[in-house]
Amino acid sequence: MTRLPIRKTYKLFLGGAFPRSESGRTYEAQGQNVARASRKDVRDAVRAARSAQPKWAGMTAYNRGQVLYRVAEMMEARSADLAALASGRDEVERAIDRMLWYAGWADKLAQVIGTANPVAGPYFNFTVPEPTGVVAIVASDEPPLDALVARLAPVLVGGNATVVLASERRPLPAIELAEALATSDVPGGVVNILTGLREALAPVLAAHMDVNAIDVGGADGVAPELERLAAENVKRVVRSSGDDQSPWEIAAFLELKTVWHPIGR
Amino acid sequence: MAHAPALPRGFELPLEPRLPRIGSVDEVALEERAATLAKRSIKKDSKLWALELAVRMMDLTTLEGADTPGKVAALCSKAVRPDPADRTVPSVAAVCVYPNLVSAARERLGESGVKVASVATAFPSGQSPLEVKLADVRAAVELGADEVDMVIDRGAFLSGRYAKVYDEIVRVKEACGRAHLKVILETGELGTYDNVRRASLLAMAAGADFIKTSTGKVQPAATLPVTLVMLEAIRDVHEETGRQVGMKPAGGIRTAKQAIQYLVVLHETLGADWLTPDLFRFGASSLLNDVLMQIRKQKTGAYQSPDYFTLD
Numbered sequence: 001m002t003r004l005p006i007r008k009t010y011k012l013f014l015g016g017a018f019p020r021s022e023s024g025r026t027y028e029a030q031g032q033n034v035a036r037a038s039r040k041d042v043r044d045a046v047r048a049a050r051s052a053q054p055k056w057a058g059m060t061a062y063n064r065g066q067v068l069y070r071v072a073e074m075m076e077a078r079s080a081d082l083a084a085l086a087s088g089r090d091e092v093e094r095a096i097d098r099m100l101w102y103a104g105w106a107d108k109l110a111q112v113i114g115t116a117n118p119v120a121g122p123y124f125n126f127t128v129p130e131p132t133g134v135v136a137i138v139a140s141d142e143p144p145l146d147a148l149v150a151r152l153a154p155v156l157v158g159g160n161a162t163v164v165l166a167s168e169r170r171p172l173p174a175i176e177l178a179e180a181l182a183t184s185d186v187p188g189g190v191v192n193i194l195t196g197l198r199e200a201l202a203p204v205l206a207a208h209m210d211v212n213a214i215d216v217g218g219a220d221g222v223a224p225e226l227e228r229l230a231a232e233n234v235k236r237v238v239r240s241s242g243d244d245q246s247p248w249e250i251a252a253f254l255e256l257k258t259v260w261h262p263i264g265r
Numbered sequence: 266m267a268h269a270p271a272l273p274r275g276f277e278l279p280l281e282p283r284l285p286r287i288g289s290v291d292e293v294a295l296e297e298r299a300a301t302l303a304k305r306s307i308k309k310d311s312k313l314w315a316l317e318l319a320v321r322m323m324d325l326t327t328l329e330g331a332d333t334p335g336k337v338a339a340l341c342s343k344a345v346r347p348d349p350a351d352r353t354v355p356s357v358a359a360v361c362v363y364p365n366l367v368s369a370a371r372e373r374l375g376e377s378g379v380k381v382a383s384v385a386t387a388f389p390s391g392q393s394p395l396e397v398k399l400a401d402v403r404a405a406v407e408l409g410a411d412e413v414d415m416v417i418d419r420g421a422f423l424s425g426r427y428a429k430v431y432d433e434i435v436r437v438k439e440a441c442g443r444a445h446l447k448v449i450l451e452t453g454e455l456g457t458y459d460n461v462r463r464a465s466l467l468a469m470a471a472g473a474d475f476i477k478t479s480t481g482k483v484q485p486a487a488t489l490p491v492t493l494v495m496l497e498a499i500r501d502v503h504e505e506t507g508r509q510v511g512m513k514p515a516g517g518i519r520t521a522k523q524a525i526q527y528l529v530v531l532h533e534t535l536g537a538d539w540l541t542p543d544l545f546r547f548g549a550s551s552l553l554n555d556v557l558m559q560i561r562k563q564k565t566g567a568y569q570s571p572d573y574f575t576l577d
Contacts, residue, residue: 043568210570232567 013178015048016188052189057159065106074180102153131159133212140218147242341373383410389480434471447475465498475511486516515548
C-alpha cells in the first residue's frame, strides 16, 4: 500500500508549544517554509520566558544539571536528523558534548564563581551568583547548531530563561533542537525559539524592557544599533563569539549578590 | 412594590406589571456576539485614545482585609497621577475602598477631582439585616464617600423574594443621599443570563445610578457576555424611559486588551453617549498597570516591563 508521507511544518517554539507565527506568515529558508515570527510573537515569547524563569531558577542546581543532561540525551537520539539539517555529524557531536559539558557545571557554579570575602568588620561576607532573568540570544548563522548550543547552554545552566532568535538563513537545526528541548523536562517557556527576519525582530528584542540581557554575538553589522536600544533599560550586553566554552560564559549571565551577615558570639 | 402580596411558601410576586417583561436571553447568540465584538482590532491613535479613556473610567480598587491607611494613601497617589513619568496620562475616576478607609482616601485625594467610592451593605455577601446595611451606607457617606457600591441580597433574589431585593435597594438609595449608588449584582452567583437581566432591571427600577457585575470576590466575575446582557438592559430602560444608567464591570479585567474589548461592546450597544466616566467604569486593581504599560508602548514603540511600574 502506498503511503502519503507526513511532511514537517517548521514552526516556532514558544511557551513549550509549537505554534505558527501569530501573523500566519512564513519565509523560505533551507528549501523549507519556515514560520516568520512577528513582533507580537516576540512579545509572547518574552512573556512566556518571564513567567517560566522563576520555576527554572528555583529548581536545585543538581536538578537543572540533570535536565540539561537529558537535553544532551535527546539530542543524541535525534543526532541523525540534526546532522542532516546542520553541517554534519561532527558539528552535532560537538554540540552534544558542549551541552553535556555545561550540564556538569550546574552544581559547581556557586562554588567556583561565588566567594567568601574577607572584610574589615564582624561580618561573614559572601557572594553568590544568581540568574540575570530573561536573556535574548541573537544566534549566529555558522555553524547553525553548535553556535546556538554554545550560547544557549551557558544561559540555561545559570537558571535564566531565554528567547532565541534563530539564524535567519539556517533556522532548521534550531527548530530540530526545540524538539529535543520539548522532550527533555526543560519547563515550557524556559527556552523559546523564534525564526524570522533578524533585521525586523532583533531590534524588538533589544528594545524590550522586560528582557534583562542580550547576546548580540550573531547580530553581525547591526550589533551597535542593538546595543543602543539595549541601553534604554541597561540590559546586560554580551558580545560572544560562537566557539567560546568556559565557566565565564555562564558567569556573563549571572548577577553576583553579596551578603553581609553579622557574626555573633 | 413595597407591599407586594405575599404568596404561599414564602414566594412573592416578582415585579409590578409596569416593569418591562424580561423576555429570555438567547445564550448562544449572546456569547457569539460578545466574542465577535471582542475580535475588533483597535490600533494606533484609536488604541491610545481608548487606553486613556480606560484610565479615566477606572475605579482603582483595593478591597483586602490587609488594607491599611498607608496602602490606600499610595493607591490614591497613583490614582491622581497614574504614571509619574508621563503627565499626559489622566487621573482615574475613583478610588474604591472599604468604609473604614474612606477618610484616609478622602484626605489624600483632596481637591484632585478623583472620587471616593466605598463598598457597603455588608460587602461582599450582603447577608446581614437591613438595618446593619443601612448603617454601613450612612457611615460610608458620612465619612466622605462620593459613591456607594452596594451588593444585592442574592439569597433573597435566588429564592424568588424579588420584593425584598428591590426594597433594600430603594432604602439604600435613600440612605445614600447625594452619593451615587452602584448596585452590584454579583452575576457569578446568579446562575443564568435571564437572572442577570432580571436583576439588572430590578436594580434600575429601584433607582440604581450604576449597575455593576461583581464584587471581585467570586469567580467568574465580569465577563463580556454578562456585561453585554446588562448593557442591553440599560439600553432597554433608556429607550423606554430616557433614563441613563451607568455600567461597571468589575473583577477579572486585568489587561488593556480586555478593557478595549469592553469599550467596543459598550460603544456598539449604547453608543458614544456612554463613553464617559459618568456612565461607565472599570472596577479593577491590576488593570491600571497593564494599561499604563500599553500607553507607554504606544508612545515609545518598545514593549514594557512591570519592573518599571509601581505595584500598588
